[in-house]
Amino acid sequence: MQGEHIEPVDLRATGAVARRQAFSRLSRYLLLAMSLLGVATLVVLGYITIDDGAGRIDLDFLTNYPSRFADQAGLRSSALGTIWILGTTIVLAIPVAVGTAIWIEEFAPKNALLTFVKLNIANLAGVPSIIYGILGLAMFVRFADLGPSILAGALTLTLMIIPMTVIASQEAIKQVPPSLREGSLAVGATQWQTVWSHVLPSALPGIITGVILSISRAAGETAALIMIGAFSFIAFDHSLNPAEALQDDFTTIPIQIYNWTIRPQEAFRQNAAAAIILLMIAVFTLNLTAAVIRERFRRTY
């Protein structure tokens, strides 16, 4: 047998298998290219914005009121307005949204009413924000006679973010394994005790993530607030007493950005870019917080 030559076996696939494998490899690069496209757009936009606006960011930019002079204009009233609006929205939206989600997942009888409610919430989550603006204008600003106040703005945004917060909270509650509930109920806890002591703590990271993502959307909202008649030029600080501040007229950072971008002067567009950077940092911080909370409190079963 010595000296006999053994032909090496070619293990590469041929024919249809080879074609399938080639297609599989190709799909990997195609998908990578698609995700890179999204990231690249973001990077380019981010670069242009930072290039335009980074030089404008200083302490004065944060502490000055708006001005007709671009180099003296600042975000003071719009940043305060944003904080008030978001704070009020959080206080109003979370109990309603989380409560709704708990009811749907834990208490509601599985009947036609529930299907109807769930269908409505899913539909409302897809309604464009301007529609909430029109609703807010008719209901809060005019019918309830609140005027274009912080309370009216916050109520409008509350309506806007409730549907998606409900859906996110529902998903989080669904993730809690039934065994946890069954265990709790088996040792004699009431349904409410089970929800309060076991389901909610387990679902909390998911709920908080959903809430923070909704708040990020509210933070960038412009159309709905302009629709209800929010102002663009505000030159006073809101009172620290909520009873007074909630009745104040207001402006927010996205409204200020919009207002600056439509000015003729280039310097105002730099202001807008600077404000966009700050708003992005704020929203990014919110999202990061959401991620940290999710990781830190995650429970695995």
Added chain:
Amino acid sequence: MFPISEAAAEEYSKITRTRINVGFSGTGAGFEKFCRGDINISDASRPIKDSEIEACARKGIDDIVELQVAIDALTIVVNPSNDFLDCLTVQQLHDLFSGKAEKWSEINPNWPDRDAKLFYPGTDSGTFDYFVEEIIEKVDENAFHTGDGTPSEDDNVLALGIRNEDNAIGYLGFAYFLEAGKSLKAVAIDGGEGCVEPKFETALDGTYSPLSRPLFIYTRESLLADHPNDPTLSFIEFYLTSTETLVPEVGYVTMPDDLLQAQLDKIEPFLSPE
């Protein structure tokens, strides 16, 4: 319009520590809010329409006061590469924007046989309304502003579009043309007495006609009469007397002295005798 009122509110609140809030919208939407009593003063880049006066009256607002605060030269602009267009007659402008002419050659046989690309403000803006009235309806009352072009509520978008399109023509506020510098070319207008370029001087002396337009603020007599409790009168007095310094700072044209005096005379009866 917004920059002028913002400037007045900025200075007034610095001096008096009064809260003067300024919102932003098109002229039409502004009047709608004004007629509901939502706001005390409504800015307008065109005179109030009869239909708006009626709408206000139906809501019980029948004591409207009109005050002119500045002048704007509505500017016709084309791409800087456009070397044939330096001056247009009102009739030529009318033909282009009413859709009667689509190609440059249709308004002047010496001009290229190419489609003109139109850029104009959105229908809620006073600029659009003013143009429709002066250029479209005054020439031919049965004509309509064309919808065959690119509208935008944002004059910067118009400026950008015109800069990137060789065959573009559009109209926008003078301040936007000033700021665009060499990236846009202004076209002189022949209103019947020769070609006049849009400039501070020609807008002020009225020779830039018919496109030099008045800018107004509207308020109510009852608000002016209620001055011990309401800052409207004091703010408007400040607004008018400051127009000379504030208006040019934001790119608009100040009124001649006699016109300003005529506005001050309108609020004179409401000012306290002392």
